[in-house]
Amino acid sequence: xxxxTQSPRHKVTETGTPVTLRCHQTENHxxxxxxRQDPGHGLRLIHYSYGVKDxxxxxxxxxxxxSRSKTEDFLLTLESATSSQTSVYFxxxxxxxxxxxxxxxxxxxxxxxx
Amino acid sequence: xxxxxxxxxxLILQEGANSTLRCNFSDSVNNxxxxxxxxxxxxxxxxxxxxxxxxxxxxxxxxxxxxxxxLLYISSSQTTDSGVYFCxxxxxxxxxxxxFGAGTTVTVRA
Numbered sequence: 001x002x003x004x005t006q007s008p009r010h011k012v013t014e015t016g017t018p019v020t021l022r023c024h025q026t027e028n029h030x031x032x033x034x035x036r037q038d039p040g041h042g043l044r045l046i047h048y049s050y051g052v053k054d055x056x057x058x059x060x061x062x063x064x065x066x067s068r069s070k071t072e073d074f075l076l077t078l079e080s081a082t083s084s085q086t087s088v089y090f091x092x093x094x095x096x097x098x099x100x101x102x103x104x105x106x107x108x109x110x111x112x113x114x
Numbered sequence: 115x116x117x118x119x120x121x122x123x124x125l126i127l128q129e130g131a132n133s134t135l136r137c138n139f140s141d142s143v144n145n146x147x148x149x150x151x152x153x154x155x156x157x158x159x160x161x162x163x164x165x166x167x168x169x170x171x172x173x174x175x176x177x178x179x180x181x182x183x184x185l186l187y188i189s190s191s192q193t194t195d196s197g198v199y200f201c202x203x204x205x206x207x208x209x210x211x212x213x214f215g216a217g218t219t220v221t222v223r224a
Contacts (some may be wrong), residue, residue: 033211042214043202043212045211045213050209058117101162101204102162103158103202103212106147107155108156
């Protein structure tokens, strides 16, 4: 158990509204990631962080922003939700710099945009 | 970016059967991981295996980096092995960004 929680676990929202998803970890891992999972696509990286206030884009970052003001929290924001952002969102961590750079995943957040 | 292809897309097994899942990737990698997503959606890391062979109980994995493929073996399958198996690779940046394949859906029938 890598001590990763996500909130909320489920959310229904309307098109055009802002949405913020939270990932919280308890073990001070440096690297944190946000993925989305859609049928037929596996998981795709949205944004990642390599330290406090250090973030970068992944392959599907359009329409998303992130913030990391402290080590334990990584926030994903949909500024104006669209139906195409209906998905399951996973947060992950990896220690980075360790001999085995294994990624561990949170339980996921299921988001429905109407 | 790097392409990751998994085969077969779907696999139906009778309990007790053995199976092999394959992951092909289009470029050299320095990180390859196998994950299992159970029917409740939880993602579990099975192996970190950029090269060589590893075993964990009834599961084992082999990566031949020079030929750009990895194999996941499931022996004596059980119904709890059902779910989706993902292969993910990292090309070589320092940020440990993984690119995932589309997965193999495994159904084990009692």
